[in-house]
Amino acid sequence: MQLSQMFVHPMKSARGISYSRAYASQQGLLHDREWLLVTPEGRFLTAREFPRMVLIEMDLIPGGMLLKAPGMTPVMAMTQVYTQPVVTAVWKDEFSALHGDPKVDECLSQYMGVPCKLLWLGMQSRRVLQEASTPMSFADGYPYLLVNQASLDALNQELAQPVSLRHFRPNLVISDALPYEEDDWSLLRIGDILFEVAKPCTRCQLTTVNPLTGEFSADNEPMRTLIRTRQLPEGICFGVNLIARSEGILQLGAAVEVVESRYTF
Incomplete structure (x- = not known):
């Protein structure tokens, strides 16, 4: 098995960037989910409610990013401007992040069709993954999401119209495994x-x-097919959430080794 694709999503719910080499920390891949759109009151926004968010693209530049979207004038968000602490939350986790440029807020509000503001996680995250006592990004619940290409291929055999990896927003994609083999890994x-x-x-x-x-x-x-085929004790599942126990550089083609499984035979 090997690592076949990697994606970094600089802003939660926006389009991911494909990488061949990336730094992997306990918080996640470098720059992953470090920006967040929220309402003026601090409630986080995602493509579950505003599906057009997936069309927002980002080019990472030194000290920030360039945001682009259909019909929106490109705008730069520079981290040096994001200095004002504000309280926000991702699901049940309440913590502080940093607010900055009102011009960026205005552009994104026009695109979204609702008032919103952009937050930056900061150089040091103030959110903690409780079970690992490590910093956490704006990701839903865990630093990494891994998808098995063979599982996607098996799912697409059940669908009239195939879906892509980007429908599942993974960070890490592996190849040369068996379909749904990842369910057994620990x-x-x-x-x-x-x-x-x-x-x-x-x-x-x-x-x-x-x-x-x-x-x-x-x-x-x-989703309709997943409800029929992927009901696990945890819910309707596809892919696995990971926590890094060490840090370093990940590169496409890296070998993937199962060290421990949930079940032994």
Whole structure:
């Protein structure tokens, strides 16, 4: 097995960037989910509610990023401007992040069709992953999401219209495994980095957002098929959430080794 693709999503729910080489820390891949759109009151926004968010693209530049979206004038968000602490939350985790440029807020508010503001995680995250006592990004619940290409291929055999990896927004993609083999893993090594499998990744309507059009699928796929085929004790699952036990550089082609499995025969 090997690492075949990597994606960094600089802003939660926006389009990911494909990488061939990236630094992996306990917080996640470098720059992953370090920006967040929130309401003026601090409630976080995602493509579950605003599917057009998946069309927002980012080019990482020194000290910030350039944001682009259909019909929106490109705008730069520079981290040096983001200095004002504000309280926000991702699900049940309440913590502080940094607010900055009102011009960026104005551009994104016009694109989104609702008032919103952009927050930066900061150089040091103020959110903690409780079970590992490590810093946490704006990701839903865990620093890493891994998807098995063979599992996606098996799912697409059940669908009238195949879906892409981007429907599932993974950080890490592996190849040369068996379909849904990842359900049984508890500890794996990718290159030189050791990862604990925290849990299967539960899924929601975000999987039905077309990453090319920013629209929900008319037939509720692939969620309808996942409900039928991927009911696990944890819920409707596809992929696995990981916690890094070490840090270092990940590169495409790195060997993937299963160190421990949940079940032994």
